[in-house]
Amino acid sequence: MKHLENKKNSVVRFLTFIYKNNKLKILVSFVLVIMASMVDLVFPQLTRKIVDNAIGGHDINLLVTLVILYGVLSIASACVDIVLEYFYSKMKNKSAVDLRISMLKHLSKLSGKYYSNIKTGNLLSILDNDMFIIENFGTDIIFSIIVDFFTALIALFFLIRMQFDLFLVVIVLQLILVVSQSKLTSIIADKTAEVRTDYGRIANIVQEYVSNIMNVVLTKSKRKFFKSFLDKERKIIKKFIRLDMVISGNVAIARFVSALITIAIYGFGGYKIIKGKMTLGELIAFQEYTGMLIGPCINIIRSNTRIQQAKVSLDRIYSVIDEEICIKVDNKGLRLNNTDVDSIIFKDVSFSYNSNEEKILKSINLKFKRGKTTALVGGSGCGKSTIVNLIYRLWDLDDGHIYINDTDIRDLNLLSLRKNICVVSQDLFLLDDTIRNNIVLDNKISDEKLKNICELTGLSELIDSLKLGLDTVIGERGVKLSGGQKQRLAIARTLLSECPIIIFDEATSALDNISQKSIIRNIKEIVEDKIMIVIAHRLSTIDDADLIYVLEDGRVVEQGNKDELVNLKGKYFQYLSEAES
Numbered sequence: 001m002k003h004l005e006n007k008k009n010s011v012v013r014f015l016t017f018i019y020k021n022n023k024l025k026i027l028v029s030f031v032l033v034i035m036a037s038m039v040d041l042v043f044p045q046l047t048r049k050i051v052d053n054a055i056g057g058h059d060i061n062l063l064v065t066l067v068i069l070y071g072v073l074s075i076a077s078a079c080v081d082i083v084l085e086y087f088y089s090k091m092k093n094k095s096a097v098d099l100r101i102s103m104l105k106h107l108s109k110l111s112g113k114y115y116s117n118i119k120t121g122n123l124l125s126i127l128d129n130d131m132f133i134i135e136n137f138g139t140d141i142i143f144s145i146i147v148d149f150f151t152a153l154i155a156l157f158f159l160i161r162m163q164f165d166l167f168l169v170v171i172v173l174q175l176i177l178v179v180s181q182s183k184l185t186s187i188i189a190d191k192t193a194e195v196r197t198d199y200g201r202i203a204n205i206v207q208e209y210v211s212n213i214m215n216v217v218l219t220k221s222k223r224k225f226f227k228s229f230l231d232k233e234r235k236i237i238k239k240f241i242r243l244d245m246v247i248s249g250n251v252a253i254a255r256f257v258s259a260l261i262t263i264a265i266y267g268f269g270g271y272k273i274i275k276g277k278m279t280l281g282e283l284i285a286f287q288e289y290t291g292m293l294i295g296p297c298i299n300i301i302r303s304n305t306r307i308q309q310a311k312v313s314l315d316r317i318y319s320v321i322d323e324e325i326c327i328k329v330d331n332k333g334l335r336l337n338n339t340d341v342d343s344i345i346f347k348d349v350s351f352s353y354n355s356n357e358e359k360i361l362k363s364i365n366l367k368f369k370r371g372k373t374t375a376l377v378g379g380s381g382c383g384k385s386t387i388v389n390l391i392y393r394l395w396d397l398d399d400g401h402i403y404i405n406d407t408d409i410r411d412l413n414l415l416s417l418r419k420n421i422c423v424v425s426q427d428l429f430l431l432d433d434t435i436r437n438n439i440v441l442d443n444k445i446s447d448e449k450l451k452n453i454c455e456l457t458g459l460s461e462l463i464d465s466l467k468l469g470l471d472t473v474i475g476e477r478g479v480k481l482s483g484g485q486k487q488r489l490a491i492a493r494t495l496l497s498e499c500p501i502i503i504f505d506e507a508t509s510a511l512d513n514i515s516q517k518s519i520i521r522n523i524k525e526i527v528e529d530k531i532m533i534v535i536a537h538r539l540s541t542i543d544d545a546d547l548i549y550v551l552e553d554g555r556v557v558e559q560g561n562k563d564e565l566v567n568l569k570g571k572y573f574q575y576l577s578e579a580e581s
């Protein structure tokens with residue numbers, strides 16, 4: 001069903017989405033729209049009667065009656081327009097917000113593979129530019145097409161009935177107008193799509209530059225950014241100019257042909273009045289009906305342009321929403337209670353990030369037990385963080401099993417699994433908020449507990465030295481803190497959580513040896529009934545680990561506690577000797 005839905009034209013899909021959530025509003029709007037267009041069609045007849053019967057017949061009473069009727073109908077028509085605008089605005093704004101939320105929610109369900117290839121600037125451009133276009137696009141466009149079609153049809157009927165020969169002249173010019181407009185419209189839509197895609201690429205560069213501005217300055221890579229930014233900007237400016245030229249050409253042609261139509265009506269129509277084959281009132285009414293034919297036809301073509309532009313944006317939005325969720329949230333949907341977690345077992349696990357590449361992990365067996373600290377050691381790129389990614393199910397394995405207790409993690413509900421795992425990695429997630437909010441997030445934590453954790457993680461000294469203490473704002477991505485302070489903060493946050501599985505992936509790398517040892521000792525006390533996994537290049541961090549796995553080239557080559565591994569005089573011993581020398 002979802003597959004079929006995804007294949008639908010994105011505009012139809014979006015309109016169906018609006019329709020499903022606004023059935024009543026759409027029905028009321030439809031009735032109002034038909035009423036309003038009927039009223040509009042009466043105006044030329046009123047004009048004709050005012051000119052020919054009231055003014056031409058010198059009838060004051062009739063003139064007053066018709067003018068009052070004209071005024072009342074105009075007010076009624078304006079009121080209906082206001083009510084309609086209210087409905088349209090409500091429907092389209094709510095739909096755009098719903099669409100944005102479903103895109104953001106979907107993003108959080110995607111796999112590590114998607115996150116590894118993500119182009120942030122492009123996504124921001126979709127969330128910003130494309131969503132802006134969609135905010136201005138809604139069901140009203142369909143209503144206006146219906147009304148325009150209906151109005152044009154009735155106007156056509158009156159024009160044929162009133163003056164057939166004059167109508168023929170008008171219709172030929174009208175056809176020229178319609179054909180030229182629709183050709184240029186499709187060119188505009190193509191060029192808009194091109195510009196939008198290029199704009200996403202520029203947004204990527206800008207995003208990369210802004211979010212890394214400090215490193216850009218430090219590494220003197222500003223020139224490189226500016227070069228590729230300016231190259232792309234220059235190209236897009238040319239495309240924008242071409243697009244603007246086509247748009248203004250489109251408007252100019254429409255104006256010119258409309259002027260020809262007016263000349264034809266007044267020239268040919270004036271001639272007919274002089275010859276007594278037409279009245280002045282009829283000429284004015286004919287002119288108004290012609291407007292009611294041309295205006296709606298052009299509106300329909302312009303609506304088509306808007307639809308094509310919205311389609312480009314909707315295609316880009318739905319390309320994210322339809323991104324396949326590779327990691328199924330629920331296979332068997334089993335739930336994991338945090339008090340139940342006793343062990344994590346890797347059984348013959350093999351894995352590669354890309355199916356055609358060599359395996360990163362080669363049939364490895366690991367066991368992490370509750371109440372124990374297990375360390376992973378090995379050279380850079382041997383697959384330590386990959387093991388964490390697999391426990392968290394950012395990727396699913398190729399072969400083998402990962403069990404929590406006796407349950408394969410693929411049989412667990414994904415959210416329930418992840419709720420039980422806290423990872424502190426090198427890439428810290430910090431909010432531009434206070435120290436307190438960064439530690440507590442949205443959990444309810446007593447001040448006493450918070451103070452205690454700050455003490456254990458060595459944050460108290462920093463907090464006491466700050467005028468605002470815990471309420472000090474740390475800046476975007478913690479820019480106002482040192483590397484070590486950021487790590488302490490992330491550790492404090494993790495220790496406050498109720499997670500039974502705690503993973504530190506180079507979580508203390510920015511701390512000096514003494515601070516690191518004292519933090520690790522303190523942590524051990526707090527996490528004594530949890531599964532603790534530590535990855536560290538500095539071997540002193542894991543001196544006290546209950547079990548150390550030494551990895552090389554995706555395999556476990558040694559295992560044991562520190563003393564056992566030292567006695568083995570193998571890989572671990574070699575690392576230790578290298579570190580000491």
Ligand SMILES: Nc1ncnc2c1ncn2[C@@H]1O[C@H](COP(=O)(O)OP(=O)(O)OP(=O)(O)O)[C@@H](O)[C@H]1O
Pocket residue numbers: 112116353354360378379380381382383384385386387
């Ligand atoms: N998202 C990814 N997509 C493709 N390949 C990846 C991805 N992440 C890691 N790799 C590759 O997988 C291998 C193992 O990486 P991993 O991060 O697990 O190593 P590590 O042992 O943690 O290294 P380090 O100690 O340097 O952090 C590396 O060769 C790396 O290039």
